[in-house]
Amino acid sequence: MNDCIFCKIVNKDIPSKIVYEDDSIIAFDDINPEAPVHVLIVTKKHLTGINGVEKGDKEVLGQMFLVAKKVAEIKGVKDSGYRFIINSGRNGHQLIKHLHMHLLGGRDLGPKLVA
Numbered sequence: 001m002n003d004c005i006f007c008k009i010v011n012k013d014i015p016s017k018i019v020y021e022d023d024s025i026i027a028f029d030d031i032n033p034e035a036p037v038h039v040l041i042v043t044k045k046h047l048t049g050i051n052g053v054e055k056g057d058k059e060v061l062g063q064m065f066l067v068a069k070k071v072a073e074i075k076g077v078k079d080s081g082y083r084f085i086i087n088s089g090r091n092g093h094q095l096i097k098h099l100h101m102h103l104l105g106g107r108d109l110g111p112k113l114v115a
């Protein structure tokens with residue numbers, strides 16, 4: 001777990017542009033944005049991804065959605081629209097093995113979910 005880059009961001013061992021933070025979630029700008037708004041909504045608890053969640057994580061999973069709405073408001077895309085993405089595993093191109101949701105917006109994201 002010590003090698004996990006998102007745990008390091010959670011612990012403030014490496015800097016990030018924090019958009020929102022509470023007891024269970026941190027949200028920060030993606031370092032390599034793919035849209036004018038690209039925020040990562042990350043559980044403070046190290047969960048490996050969607051495959052790593054269990055019943056006991058229900059509350060934090062719900063909180064991710066509430067934070068997503070809040071981040072959309074903070075970033076001014078609540079009314080223009082946005083998209084959430086959670087990548088999982090090899091075919092999903094999950095790079096960081098710590099649960100996170102991408103929030104993308106600020107432009108027309110197109111009608112397709114995959115390239």
Ligand code: 5GP
Pocket residue numbers: 005016017028029030031032033040086087093094095096097
């Ligand atoms: P994944 O493919 O795992 O869903 O996405 C990982 C995301 O984390 C990528 O969009 C990548 O740009 C972002 N990322 C990787 N390292 C860092 C970092 O050190 N800081 C920030 N802010 N984002 C990062």
Ligand code: ZN
Pocket residue numbers: 001004005006007008045046047097098
């Ligand atoms: Zn982690």
